[in-house]
Amino acid sequence: MRRRASLVLLALAVFCTALSPLLRWYAFPRLAEVPAGRYQAVVLEAKDATLVDYATLQPRRVSKVTMIETLKGNTEQAARVRAETGRDAVVWDTLTYVAGPDGAMVSRIPERYVFDAHTQQPLHAGGESVDGTPVRRDGIEYKWPFLVRKHDYRYFDMQTRTSAPIHYRGTRTFHGLEVYCFEQTIPWTKVPVPRTLPLGVTPDTVRQLGLERWYTTTRMFWVDPVTGAPVNGEEDHREELRWTGHPEKQPITAFAGHVAMRPDYVDSTVALVSSQRQLVLLLTTYLPWGLPVLGAALLALALVLEIRARNRRAHSGELSHDGGKTARPAPEGR
Secondary structure (H helix, E strand, O other): OHHHHHHHHHHHHHHHHHHHHHHHHHHHHHHOOOOOOOEEEEEEEEEEEEEEEOOOOEEEEEEEEEEEEEEEEOHHHHHHHHHHHOOOEEEEEEEEEEEOOOOOEEEEEEEEEEEEOOOOOEOOOOOOEEOOEEOOOOOEOOOOOOOOOOOOEEEEEOOOOEEEEEEEEEEEEEOOEEEEEEEEEEEEEEEOOOOEOHHHOOHHHHHHOOEEEEEEEEEEEEEOOOOOOEEEEEEEEEEEEEEOOOOOOOOEEEEEEEEEEOHHHHHHHHHHHHHHHHHHHHHHHHHHHHHHHHHHHHHHHHHHHHHHHHHHHHHHHHHHHHOOOOOOOOOOOO
16 A cells, blocks of 8 residues: 555655646636726826916916726627637727816717737727827837846837837835836827827817827836736826927917826735735745655655555565464463
């Protein structure tokens, strides 16, 4: 029985050792994926900001500008993209809604972002767009890949409809998590006017007034390196309405402010990411490192049982070679 047990333990030790690299390098890339039906809302604020009044085309100082970013997974469209491309697809329909201090709409820009569920690389299918205009993304947006590396990535900018490098700026601790910091600067660039503006203003209205929209920003993200999910974001954002063909005329500041995630949404995002990262660590660290240790322990136990079994057989052999020749004492006569 001990020999049989040692063989079983040896088989389990080999299985655990072989399973470790399979989990890390084969199972993880296929099992780790962004859920197709995800829904999330994040609120950002810019306090003491400058905002244009479209009724007078004059900038004014306001106490707060609020940006509400909602993200909703479109599972039906994702299924169509998967049938078309043969890849596990995620389709996010997002909306960036900007409101003034009185809650009135300043602008709203919808997006459709289509990407691979495992790698987060864009899939050029399913009607990817920004504000109703088709785009072809290059690089990531909203989320980094799983197991983020300490190097630069290409990040898609919604306003310019182009991608540019976003640079790794170091590691820090944020709300108890070790995070990677990334920063991207977009220089002054002429960008499209949002299709939805207050007071019925349209891109044609702005163009007829002889104005065009320019934009610059420096954004920073704090990214969890395990899940690739940002846990915080800030942006120094500026927009101007410039007079077409008249660089000598003073531009109109359409928006200027430091945008930051509201603290309560930071807390909820950190809590969500902290729970999700344990699942990723299970496949990338805990099991790949724990299984070889378990395999070594099982191998050691198997060897101990085998040695004991051999010693027992050797001891039994010695007794059998003795053959029972040990003389019994003769009974005493009366």
